[in-house]
Every structure is written in C-alpha cells, then in structure tokens.
Amino acid sequence: MMVPESLRDLDWELPHTFLGLDESASDFGAAGVVILPVPYESTTSYGGGTSAGPRAILESSRYIELYDQELGSEPWELGIATLPQLQLTGAGAGAAMGELRSAYDRVLAAGPDKFVIALGGEHSISGPLIQSWVDRLGGERLTVLQFDAHTDLRPKYEGTRHSHASVMHQVHESVDIVAVGIRSLTSDEARLAEGRDNIRVFYADDIHTGEEWLDEVVGALGDNVYITFDVDCFDPSLVPSTGTPEPGGLSWYPVLRLLRRVFEVSTVRAVDVVELAPVPGLHAPDFLVAKLIYKMIGYRFR
Numbered sequence: 345m346m347v348p349e350s351l352r353d354l355d356w357e358l359p360h361t362f363l364g365l366d367e368s369a370s371d372f373g374a375a376g377v378v379i380l381p382v383p384y385e386s387t388t389s390y391g392g393g394t395s396a397g398p399r400a401i402l403e404s405s406r407y408i409e410l411y412d413q414e415l416g417s418e419p420w421e422l423g424i425a426t427l428p429q430l431q432l433t434g435a436g437a438g439a440a441m442g443e444l445r446s447a448y449d450r451v452l453a454a455g456p457d458k459f460v461i462a463l464g465g466e467h468s469i470s471g472p473l474i475q476s477w478v479d480r481l482g483g484e485r486l487t488v489l490q491f492d493a494h495t496d497l498r499p500k501y502e503g504t505r506h507s508h509a510s511v512m513h514q515v516h517e518s519v520d521i522v523a524v525g526i527r528s529l530t531s532d533e534a535r536l537a538e539g540r541d542n543i544r545v546f547y548a549d550d551i552h553t554g555e556e557w558l559d560e561v562v563g564a565l566g567d568n569v570y571i572t573f574d575v576d577c578f579d580p581s582l583v584p585s586t587g588t589p590e591p592g593g594l595s596w597y598p599v600l601r602l603l604r605r606v607f608e609v610s611t612v613r614a615v616d617v618v619e620l621a622p623v624p625g626l627h628a629p630d631f632l633v634a635k636l637i638y639k640m641i642g643y644r645f646r
C-alpha cells in the first residue's frame with residue numbers, strides 16, 4: 345500500500361520489491377528492468393521447492409548494497425519494476441506453459457523496450473519464454489546461453505515433453521545453444537549435442553582446468569542472446585538449494601567474468617533464472633542468486 349504522506353517519515357521496513365525499491369524506483373512505466381516472478385513447479389524429479397524461489401530471491405535482494413563496486417555505479421537508478429507472482433493453471437503442464445507464453449507476450453508488449461528477467465520456478469518455464477523470443481525476432485537467429493549442470497536435451501522425461509529435463513530439447517531445432525557448466529547428461533544427449541552444429545557444450549571439467557573456454561564461449565554467441573540461468577550451474581558448496589545439486593560446479597567470479605563479456609559483445613534480449621529451491625535458514629544461496637541478477641542488470645546497462 346501507499347503510506348500516507350503524513351506517515352512517510354516513520355521507519356517502515358523496505359517494500360517487498362526487488363532490492364526493496366520504493367514506488368517511484370519500481371514504477372513499471374518508468375522502469376528499464378522488469379522482474380517477472382513465475383513460481384511454477386510441477387515436474388520436479390528429485391528435491392522440490394522451486395515454487396518458493398522467486399519469493400526468496402526478492403526477500404534477500406532487499407539486503408543487497410545498491411552501489412555496484414565493480415562497475416562504480418548504481419544500476420537500480422534505471423528503475424526496476426517487480427511484478428506480482430504469476431499464477432499458472434494446475435490443469436496440466438501443457439496448459440500451464442500455454443498460459444505462461446501468452447502472459448509473457450503481454451508483459452513484453454506492455455514494456456517493449458524493457459529488460460525482462462523471469463524468476464523460476466522450475467526450468468520448464470524457459471521453453472515458452474525462449475519460443476516467444478524466437479517468434480519476435482522473425483528470421484534473426486537467437487543464441488540461448490544456458491548456464492546449467494544438465495543439458496536438458498531429453499526428448500521427454502517422466503512421460504512429458506514439458507519437463508525441466510527436456511526444456512532445451514523443445515527449442516533445440518529453432519535456436520543455437522551454448523551450454524556452460526554441464527557435468528551430467530545421458531549418452532543420447534551427448535550424441536545429440538555432438539551431432540549438431542548449433543549446439544555447443546562447455547563441460548565443467550574443461551572450465552576448471554582450462555583458460556580458453558571464456559573466449560570460446562563468447563566466440564560461439566550470435567548477436568541476439570537469451571540467457572537461461574539454472575542455478576545448479578554453480579557448485580553445490582555455493583548453491584546447495586536446488587533440485588539436483590551436482591558436484592564440480594562453477595564458482596562466482598568465473599561466472600561474472602563470462603557474463604560481463606557476454607553483455608559487452610551481444611545484445612542480451614532477456615534472462616530467466618530458475619531452479620532455486622530455498623532451504624529454510626540457509627540464506628547465502630538466495631542472496632547469491634539475487635546478487636547475480638543485480639550484476640546482470642549492471643552489465644546490461646553499463
């Protein structure tokens with residue numbers, strides 16, 4: 345609610361918006377950035393809890409320092425609007441993904457020049473969002489830069505093609521995929537990736553032992569990039585709060601170094617950040633994910 349003018353000087357808690365921004369800094373019309381929380385969870389196969397991800401990200405974001413020391417700037421000044429959580433139907437994954445697609449299209453239409461960051465929720469939400477950008481760009485090619493422990497290239501998983509484990513298979517014929525941090529996949533997925541020119545996989549062990557990967561990732565990107573960031577890309581020592589924590593993941597600074605370069609060389613059209621499954625009492629991973637999002641906003645508008 346709007347606090348009456350006569351009560352403004354009392355010591356109220358920060359609003360439950362990204363960074364705790366007040367009404368003027370989070371006004372949709374004026375904002376350069378829009379946060380779209382999508383707490384959708386239906387096909388989780390191991391640890392659950394991603395439906396609580398967006399709220400945990402927003403909550404912890406309120407404690408982030410607004411000044412970005414690396415960039416020497418205050419990226420929040422662009423204005424960051426936080427939409428309410430988008431509820432999707434329980435009438436099956438196919439219907440829910442259709443609903444998400446039309447809601448996302450309407451958000452993009454309401455703010456055509458805004459940088460939209462969707463917060464999951466499970467990874468399946470990325471399918472309709474990526475497809476939306478493929479359609480918007482017409483003939484222009486889209487590169488999906490996927491941060492993930494898993495390739496998610498299964499045609500189907502547990503009976504549905506709308507699974508979190510199939511999300512990249514859904515779009516692999518219409519986009520170029522550059523996957524970073526991968527360390528868990530099936531032999532079929534490995535064969536599919538190797539057999540296609542439009543899929544590049546950067547395995548976590550190569551990233552840990554080599555230096556060239558960063559230039560190679562950047563070199564593999566096209567002009568238009570969509571970033572889908574599954575937080576299980578990070579090592580579980582940093583982010584244990586995820587459905588399928590795989591050992592040997594990426595650490596904070598290599599990810600930031602790559603992101604900074606990506607935002608320099610390509611136009612990043614939109615972002616989603618998925619698969620945070622908050623553990624009660626363990627707030628470091630929630631904070632890390634919130635700060636990752638703030639870093640991307642800073643890089644985008646540098």
Ligand SMILES: [Mn+2]
Pocket residue numbers: 492493494574576577619
């Ligand atoms: Mn994953």
